[in-house]
Amino acid sequence: MVTAGIDDGGTVLVVEPSGADPASLLDSLDSRRSEEKVSSAAAALEALETRSVDCVLTPQSVADATGLELVERIRDRDPDVPIVLAPREGNGGESLAGDAIAAGVTEYVPADRDASALEAAVERAIEAGRDRRERRERARQFGAVFDDPETYAWVLETDGRVRRANERALEASGTPDAAGADVRGEPFADLPLWNRLEEDRSTIRTAVDRAATGAVVHREVTLELDRGARANGGGTDTDAGVETETGTGADTADDPRTLEVTVRPVRDDSGAVVSLLARANDVTERARLERELRESEELHRVTLNNMTDTVLIADDDGEFTYVCPNVHFIFGYTDEEIYEMGTIDDLLGSELFDREELEREGVLTNIECTATDRAGREHTLLVNVREVSIQGGTTLYSCRDVTTRKRREEALTALHRTARELLYAESDREIADRVAADAADVLDLEASGVYLFDSDENVLEPVAASPGMNRLHGPLSRHPVGEDSVSGRAFIDGESRFFADVRDAEALADPTTDIRGAAVVPLGDHGVFLAGSSERDAFDAVDRELTDLLAATAEAALDRVERERSLRERDRELKRQNRRLTRLDRINEIIREIDAALVRAETREEIETAVCERLTAADRFAFAWIGTTDAPGERLEPNTHDGTGRGRDYLDGVSLSLSEAAEPAARAAADGEVTVVSNVADGLREEPWRSAALSREYQSVAGVPLAYDEFAYGVLAVYADRPDAFDEVTRSVLAELGETIASAIAAVERKRALLTDSRTRLEFDVGDDGFVFSRLARRADCVLSFDGGVRLHEDGAAVFATVEGAPADAVVAAATDLVAVEGARAVGAGDGETEAEATDDHGGTVLLELAPPFLALRLADHGVVLRSVEASPDGARVVVDVPPTVDAGNSVDVVSNAFDDVDLHAKRTVDRTTAQDLRSELLERLTERQLEVVQLAYYGGYFESPREQSGEEMADALGISSAAFYRHVRAVQRKLFVLLFDELGLPANAAPGVE
16 A cells, blocks of 8 residues: 555555556656555455545456446445546546446546546546535534434525424424424414413514524523423323423423524525524523522622611721621722721721620620721611621621611601691791701701792792891792792602702702702692702702601691681681571561461551561660662651661751762662661761661661552661671572562552542553554454453453454464463353354454463452453553552552553542442343342242252242243343343452452
């Protein structure tokens, strides 16, 4: 074997028959290559079994076989070793080349080759063999990695579809086919493994997309496993293909599993991504350990860095042997600086404790001392000292900084004292002064002040300030709530504001202030509390807490004062209400007494006397009188009065002229409204009546018009001996009393009117087109007359009207759409007419059902009697009778108020017909035979119900026929009715006062 070193270490096995030209093949090869020569096919095969050969070079002619046979034998043993077939001249050709390639040669060198061609062929064969071996090695490595039973693995197309999956991945996909036929071509992100992802599937899809662009993508995802998917009785949970041992401690089958998913691109020789490799490893345990480690490290770090107690260990000489890393929390020094400081006495002071006591007790607790930090600030410490033996240290010091607690205790003591003093404050200003004064002790700050909200002017008013506030800031100025200021913002928002430097505030009202650190705290709806210092960052957490506590205490005190003020005001209001109720009760008592007196009164004089007496009885009111307007309507004339003896002098000394209308009673008569003067002394020199009233101790006055249904009956004047005696309730009651008195006067005048024989008759011409009789006459083109007969019922009144110049049915038709007429019907023919004749233009009688209010009823309420109405298309004539007890002038006003267009036509005095006059008139109209027949019928019981004798029996008794008897009775009845309803106008079922 001939060996020559070459750069790549390639070894060529040359097969040369014995006796062949020794330089034939070897001479053609590079001398640097390692070569071995054998003479037969058997030797070549043996060499391949025992040696590592990079290439076999053989001619076509070998001692014990042909070159093709040798190739076939080699390929049976090693399909990968490169073989170069180089036939000699004379035994080569195209057919041999084809057979060689079919047999599996790597390179075929034609017989007419030259040395360089043979060398190149060998080189290519060696290189191809190496490439093949490398690819096979990579394939073996990839297979070992891909088929790892602990890893899910997939080969993906660049678009994310599955090309291949290992056995574990197939199990995870729920596919029993190990070849993965059921998942090939499926989108990787849609595989069943990802059904229980806590994350969205887009996480997987995005990872695939990024890997397709050439990036290696790592994702850690969590799978939630279903307890119901576990096999009964233990074993493994195969849900989603994730195998977990059951009953092995903390990790159970239904714990979430953490998978680390990696998707990496696979590139070809040109560097293009041709496929993707996706792998997923179950890293649940590692994730849990990492999480626990992080938590433990975080806990350890937080504990050491944030522990408030500092631990120090020193030896017998006081030198430090251990310093806790958090020593800077208290002292501001690093642990290295503490070591360099020297001894524990330099830090905590000497004579901190008694050594003998420590030796005796072993531990000393809560030793209070004062230490200075690196910035020069003093700290109050509680130190526990214990004997130890730790790495040369003998004494352990545990230090706790209680500066904040100490300061808070002192501040709370001062705050408690302030709160106790505020319990006795009785006004808002007193509270503000106390808070501003005590703020320096509670907060240990220089400046403080208080604003109180003035709701009337809607401003924050400065009411208190400490000397430090005046020195650093100057006098506080008032701020409208709507103004953009620090105080205004805090008050409106209701939130505390703390400033490291108040000059940085946007709404600073005074930029020249020397205050730096500041606090503005709202006091509820009461105002704002201010506190400040000349230093920046003056408010730490404790200061803010104490500031809020002080403000809350002040707010509670202000709430208490406001509550007490409200209670006092409520008490005063209750007292006022009680007084009003007492007055109302007295007034109700007066009204009850007056109502009872009015019921019993028979005359107007009795009514007026009773009213004045009840109003002035038992010192209710000082003086009361009732007056009426004189005939010309120019002044009031007193009718009745009662009260103090000075009342008459007052009436004689004041002017009651309606034109001046100065005195309250005269003003009430002129205006027709209740007039009240609450204090007579107001404007004393302006009106003479005031001095006259005040000299008689009349301090408040009420004038009440006596009016009923727009009809005035005079004025009631009431005088009290105190101001403001007539409040709203009293005014309302007196106004109702005025109506009641007027109604009572109207009632007695109606009663007197019925008993009076003579009266005044007033005739009016009415041109009001809205008058119901005028409208009917105009519509029916007739004369419609009414003689005063009114029949009352619940919903209105019924009247009988005579129709002339048109049939009665025409009037009925004309009344159909009138709102004032609720019903109309024809009831009979005119005098001397038959029923048939009543249907022509000769007239008749109609019954009209009139809706309220009807004129006759309004007049009757005032004692006036509607005597008759005659209406034609041109107008109407209304006749009324006014008894002498009723003012005729006022009666004219009542009629005038009822119509838009009315004129008084005539006024005369008439006598009332008496019962004796009625009897005489009736006897004059009856014949002797008619009187005889009706007397016999009356006394014979014919008119009784049931009749004692029939008409036939009466006729037999008289000796006349039954027809003659009935004719005489009807004649008498008609003459009686004509006398009653036509000539005298006596109404049927008339209301009191309606005649």
